[in-house]
Structure formats: structure tokens, C-alpha cells
Amino acid sequence: MITLALAGKPNCGKSTFFKAATMANVEIANYPFTTINPNFGVAYVRTKCPCHDLHLTCGHCVDGNRFVAVNLIDVAGLVPDAHKGKGLGNQFLDNLRQADAILHVIDASGGTDSEGNPVGVGNHDPEEDIRFLIFEMTMWVHGILEKHWTRISRMSQGKGTVIQQGIADVFTGLGITMEDIRDVELKLKLDLVHVTIEELIPLCAEIVKISKPMLVVGNKVDEAPEQLRSKLAAQNVAFASAASELALRNAAGAHIIQYLPGDSVFSVADKVSLTAAQKGGLAKIAEVMKQYKGTGVQQAINRAVFDLLDMIVVYPVEDENHFCNKKGEVLPDAFLMRKGSTPHDLAHQVHTDIGKGFLYAVDARTKMRIKENHLLKDGDIIKIVSVH
Ligand SMILES: Nc1nc2c(ncn2[C@@H]2O[C@H](COP(=O)(O)OP(=O)(O)OP(=O)(O)O)[C@@H](O)[C@H]2O)c(=O)[nH]1
Ligand SMILES: [Mg+2]
Structure with missing residues (x-):
């Protein structure tokens, strides 16, 4: 499974991003080095489930949105001179070994210095943080x-x-x-x-x-001054408000709102009466989402996996006529694969033995046989025929 790591200076919101994306219960606080030991969790990329276009019901997606698992690691904050052992330096860097790509979280609001101490919004240049991590x-x-x-x-x-x-x-x-x-x-x-x-x-x-493709995530965009935002936008930074995403995920979990990670809007559930504080909080989040077409958390994960790592989603099935496995489950699996993968690679990913015994593959949409070296496309539904 693909692994993404959240890295960056202390207090920029890595654990908030992690908690919002995984819903794991981790510590968040407004001071440096809240996280010492890394947190490991499962996040998801969001993609369109093929069942929608095929007019099938698959039971593995939410309203046609498929969430495919990726590992996410939240590591301790990194300070300048970490490579010399400053802060939690080397330990942190070693935790990055296992990552396929890095989400480099910066504080786009400029409200924390290079060591993560609060200094008031706009008083630190986040561009400095981009350079220092590299x-x-x-x-x-x-x-x-x-x-x-x-x-x-x-x-x-x-x-x-x-x-x-x-x-x-x-x-x-x-x-x-x-x-x-x-x-x-x-x-x-x-x-x-x-x-x-x-x-x-x-x-x-x-x-x-x-070895470590990197996406810079400009977090705390909800508090970022316009001048910093435009500077960072020019550097292709992916903006996010992890705190907003976390609030939305919690509110959706409590059935207060309808919201799926990655949605550009949310709606308040029927018959729910909100307190003035809740209304105010949600209105502020809605404002951020309007500007960035969402909170940016799901968008950052998707960008890392689909753009940075160049992955596609492929659906292996055993019955190409009904798009299901032997038990009749429609589109039971979704595999993330590198662009350029072939049916043979897919067979190996399903199971080593199926890979070894690979005979041919069938495109379930067209029912045509495809060659071993055919290049798979995003959304392909493939039946593998193997001697095993
Ligand atoms: N305004 C705003 N505050 C945020 C956002 N994300 C996180 N914060 C706040 O930033 C502070 C630090 O958040 P953490 O998630 O603990 O930061 P961290 O990067 O994991 O910090 P360390 O573990 O110390 O390295 C907390 O007070 C969070 O509530 C955001 O999107 N917007
Ligand atoms: Mg943390």
C-alpha cells in the first residue's frame, strides 16, 4: 500500500491534518513538539466509482464516490539543523524512509516561527519553511x-x-x-x-x-493573510484548513451535517437546530470552502497520489459479465497502481501465484482480451485469467 508522510516544522498542523484524514484520536496542541512518536493511520484517496456509470450498486462506495486506502504517517516536527540532531532530528528523518511521497505541511498563516512557537499571524515568512525542509x-x-x-x-x-x-x-x-x-x-x-x-x-x-516527491500543503489557510496566500499560490502550494476538515468530519459523524471528505460544500442535516456558536463556526468554514472548493485536505491527498505519484485506480473482478467476484460482490476491490502498469502487474498485485500463473486478461467493459503488456487506464475493470 502507498504511504504518505506528513512532515514539517512543529505546530503547523500535521496532527490536525492526520486526525482529520484518519479520524484517529491523536494529540493536537498549540505548542511545538506535541507529537514525539509518529502516528500511523489509514487515509483515503477519493475517486469516482465505476459502478455509477455502469448503473450498478456496489456497496463499496458512498454515492458513487470510492475511497481507496493509503497509509498516512504523522511525524514529529522538524527544526532547522535537525540533521545535526537538533530537536528530534534524526529520529524524525528516519521515519520518512518508508514514505512514497511527502506532504510538507507549512503554516500559511505565518503565525509560527521556524521552531513552531506562536508569533502572531503574518509574522513569519512560510516560504522560508519550504526551503528549509528540502x-x-x-x-x-x-x-x-x-x-x-x-x-x-x-x-x-x-x-x-x-x-x-x-x-x-x-x-x-x-x-x-x-x-x-x-x-x-x-x-x-x-x-x-x-x-x-x-x-x-x-x-x-x-x-x-x-526518492521523496513532495507536495507543499499550505495549512491554516483560514487565517492566512492575502499577501502570504498569493505568494504561496505562485509556488503551486496546495492550500488547506485541516482544522476545518476536522470540524466537518466530527459534525458529519454526529449527523449534524452531510459532508463527504473532498466535497466542496456541506449541508446542515434536516431537523437539526444549531447553537449560535455552531452556526458561526460552520459559516466561517463555508467561506473558506467557497474560496478553495473544499477544505483542501482530501484534495492534497488526491494530488499527492494521482499527480505526484502518478497512480491510477484499477478494479480486478472474477466475473467480467457481472463485474463481481465469486461471491457476487460488485467491484469488490480497488487497487492503486502506477501509471504504466500492465494486467500482468495487476495479477501480481492481486496475488503472487496469480501473477506467476498469468494467462491473459479481459477488459470487463468491452469483454475483449487484452495483451499482457497493455497499459492499464484509470477506472479499468479487469478480469485476470490464470492457471491458479
Ligand atoms: N487556524 C487553524 N489552526 C490550525 C489548523 N490546523 C491546525 N491548527 C492549530 O495549530 C496548532 C498545532 O496543531 P498540531 O496539529 O498539533 O500541529 P503539529 O504540526 O502536529 O505540531 P507538533 O506535533 O508539535 O509538530 C493547534 O492549535 C491546532 O488547533 C488550521 O487549519 N487552521
Ligand atoms: Mg503533531
Whole structure:
């Protein structure tokens, strides 16, 4: 399963985002380092369920909206010089290893300094926070490389290819290959045989870029001054109000409103009488949602998975005529897969044995056989025929 990690300086709203997205009960407070141990939970990407267009009822979606699970990690806040162990530095950075992509949460309201202390809205430049996280991650990677560098350079005895492999081996856990290192070497015009460890910092920045795609989430947009918002919008920041999303999720859970994560509006449930405070709170949230077409939490998760990681959703079925499994459940599974995946990849994802015994696949919509190397599309419904 795909894993997204929430990272950023302390007190920017990572745990609020996490709680809103997973509905897990985690601690939230207006001071730095509320979270020390990482929180692990399940969030969802939202997509249109194919049952809607096929005029079927699947029982796995809500009004035609399918929520597909992804892992979400909420980690301790990171402060400048974390790579040197400041704050909870290294522990935090190690928690990012398992992430496929990072949601870098910043405080778009500019109300907290670089260490997460409240300073009053508009008194800190959030653009600074964007740069610092990339730098800390780069230096974290550099620190790891430094530990191995003497061995790698000694072992290679001046042979470039051995050095490339040696570096790639250190970062296999981050999905880095020898080809990646060779590409970076060419791009940066580095001579790995003769570089000093300091000259490897740009290479480490590239390793971070390749292994940890990052979406910057401008949280607390409900309090962000216009001048900061327009500066951040120019940097393609995904705006969010995690506190608004959390309030809506709680209100929907209590049947006060009708709202699905990712909706651009909510409606107050029939026969519910609201207190003046509730009315005021909801009106403020509605105002934010109008401007950003929602609270931004679901939108950020979707953007990370579908745009950053380039994933599609594919639905395996056993009966292509009724779009169901052997038990008659319609569209029982939804799999997130990389764009460029084939039916054979899907077979492997369903089960290793089904992958090994793969014979052919059928597109359930057209009932046509598709080739093993055919490229799957988002929303495809596929029957796999295998010897197992
Ligand atoms: N106005 C506003 N406040 C928010 C929002 N999200 C979080 N907050 C507030 O920001 C403060 C910090 O929230 P947390 O979720 O604990 O922040 P964190 O990033 O997890 O903090 P650490 O665990 O200390 O790193 C709390 O007072 C939240 O209520 C938001 O969207 N808007
Ligand atoms: Mg926290």
C-alpha cells in the first residue's frame, strides 16, 4: 500500500491534518513538539466509482464516490539543523524512509516561527519553511552518505561505475538505482572519482528529489493573510484548513451535517437546530470552502497520489459479465497502481501465484482480451485469467 508522510516544522498542523484524514484520536496542541512518536493511520484517496456509470450498486462506495486506502504517517516536527540532531532530528528523518511521497505541511498563516512557537499571524515568512525542509532532508541523506564514503571510494579504486553502484547500494531503501546516480552525475557534471564529500551535497539534493516527491500543503489557510496566500499560490502550494476538515468530519459523524471528505460544500442535516456558536463556526468554514472548493485536505491527498505519484485506480473482478467476484460482490476491490502498469502487474498485485500463473486478461467493459503488456487506464475493470 502507498504511504504518505506528513512532515514539517512543529505546530503547523500535521496532527490536525492526520486526525482529520484518519479520524484517529491523536494529540493536537498549540505548542511545538506535541507529537514525539509518529502516528500511523489509514487515509483515503477519493475517486469516482465505476459502478455509477455502469448503473450498478456496489456497496463499496458512498454515492458513487470510492475511497481507496493509503497509509498516512504523522511525524514529529522538524527544526532547522535537525540533521545535526537538533530537536528530534534524526529520529524524525528516519521515519520518512518508508514514505512514497511527502506532504510538507507549512503554516500559511505565518503565525509560527521556524521552531513552531506562536508569533502572531503574518509574522513569519512560510516560504522560508519550504526551503528549509528540502535542505534538512538533503543534509540527512548527505550524513548517511558521509558514513559510507571512505569505504565506497576506497573500494572503487577510481572506477566510476563501482562508485555509482556503491552510492546506489547505500540508498536502495529509498529506491535509488545505479542508473539514477549515473543520470545525476551527468546532469550535475560531477566527477565522482575526484569529488570531496562536500561536493556531493547537490547529488544528495537530487536523491531527495527522486526518492521523496513532495507536495507543499499550505495549512491554516483560514487565517492566512492575502499577501502570504498569493505568494504561496505562485509556488503551486496546495492550500488547506485541516482544522476545518476536522470540524466537518466530527459534525458529519454526529449527523449534524452531510459532508463527504473532498466535497466542496456541506449541508446542515434536516431537523437539526444549531447553537449560535455552531452556526458561526460552520459559516466561517463555508467561506473558506467557497474560496478553495473544499477544505483542501482530501484534495492534497488526491494530488499527492494521482499527480505526484502518478497512480491510477484499477478494479480486478472474477466475473467480467457481472463485474463481481465469486461471491457476487460488485467491484469488490480497488487497487492503486502506477501509471504504466500492465494486467500482468495487476495479477501480481492481486496475488503472487496469480501473477506467476498469468494467462491473459479481459477488459470487463468491452469483454475483449487484452495483451499482457497493455497499459492499464484509470477506472479499468479487469478480469485476470490464470492457471491458479
Ligand atoms: N487556524 C487553524 N489552526 C490550525 C489548523 N490546523 C491546525 N491548527 C492549530 O495549530 C496548532 C498545532 O496543531 P498540531 O496539529 O498539533 O500541529 P503539529 O504540526 O502536529 O505540531 P507538533 O506535533 O508539535 O509538530 C493547534 O492549535 C491546532 O488547533 C488550521 O487549519 N487552521
Ligand atoms: Mg503533531
